[in-house]
Amino acid sequence: MPIRLPLSLARCCRLACASLPRHGFHTAASHCKARTGAEHLWLTRHLKDPFVKAARVESYRCRSAFKLLEMDTRHRILRPGLRVLDCGAAPGAWSQVAVQRVNAAGTDPSSPVGFVLGVDLLHIAPLGGATFLCPADVTDPRTWQRIRELLPGGRADVILSDMAPNATGIRGLDHDRLIGLCLLLLDVAPNVLCPGGTFLCKTWAGSQSHRLQKRLTEEFQGTRTLKPEASRKESSEVYLLATQYRRAEGPGRA
Numbered sequence: 001m002p003i004r005l006p007l008s009l010a011r012c013c014r015l016a017c018a019s020l021p022r023h024g025f026h027t028a029a030s031h032c033k034a035r036t037g038a039e040h041l042w043l044t045r046h047l048k049d050p051f052v053k054a055a056r057v058e059s060y061r062c063r064s065a066f067k068l069l070e071m072d073t074r075h076r077i078l079r080p081g082l083r084v085l086d087c088g089a090a091p092g093a094w095s096q097v098a099v100q101r102v103n104a105a106g107t108d109p110s111s112p113v114g115f116v117l118g119v120d121l122l123h124i125a126p127l128g129g130a131t132f133l134c135p136a137d138v139t140d141p142r143t144w145q146r147i148r149e150l151l152p153g154g155r156a157d158v159i160l161s162d163m164a165p166n167a168t169g170i171r172g173l174d175h176d177r178l179i180g181l182c183l184l185l186l187d188v189a190p191n192v193l194c195p196g197g198t199f200l201c202k203t204w205a206g207s208q209s210h211r212l213q214k215r216l217t218e219e220f221q222g223t224r225t226l227k228p229e230a231s232r233k234e235s236s237e238v239y240l241l242a243t244q245y246r247r248a249e250g251p252g253r254a
């Protein structure tokens, strides 16, 4: 089951996450000083988390970088020269990983240069090698028009989604909303994702997961369920990786 934080705690989480590279832990803790016992417990666990520490050491904006690093190392999702659309990109850790792996900043002159476009409802601080479209809502058709204008050739080779709607605390509703976002990405994929392309999305396991799984199986040649080390064991969070997209044009919504 997803870890559902009360809204104030979710805010605290975002602060802690976003403050990693710039301010360190003391600032994050002081933001949350006058908060409840549950929030204090969460913050204590967060600060002890080895992935949080590693993110700080390696200058990643968030611990989630290690999820993508692991999945990419095992499954070779990102390669130099690929165009990546990173949905739900704030604060930008997955985009950092994507920029490195597709050589979007051109740091390796002997490899093809890729492209990374991150989209989020929230502001994302600039990152060398990445283009950010924010604030932007993937449920708004105008966002997809801009995405296609910004992507070289109007298409991505890889769509990543680590999107998560604000948790309401109602498990079924949160699950339905996340599945809805993933299905929406599949609806627009015919107009955005290249034939043979890759799709990686976060989901919370639940009653509607089969709908997403069915679409992926129909529309891609291969699908896998991944649970990277950095994804907390007690969370129902899993990632679905679908490869070799079969569709190119179609009645998409973008």
Ligand SMILES: C[S@@+](CC[C@H](N)C(=O)[O-])C[C@H]1O[C@@H](n2cnc3c(N)ncnc32)[C@H](O)[C@@H]1O
Pocket (backbone or CB within 6 Å): 061, 062, 064, 065, 087, 088, 089, 090, 091, 092, 093, 094, 095, 119, 120, 121, 122, 136, 137, 138, 139, 162, 163, 164, 165, 166
């Ligand atoms: C877990 S965070 C992503 C972390 C990111 N992968 C990273 O590594 O920095 C989930 C993000 O999804 C975004 N999100 C949720 N719904 C969205 C929507 N409809 N359109 C765009 N972004 C959305 C949230 O604003 C939030 O920043």
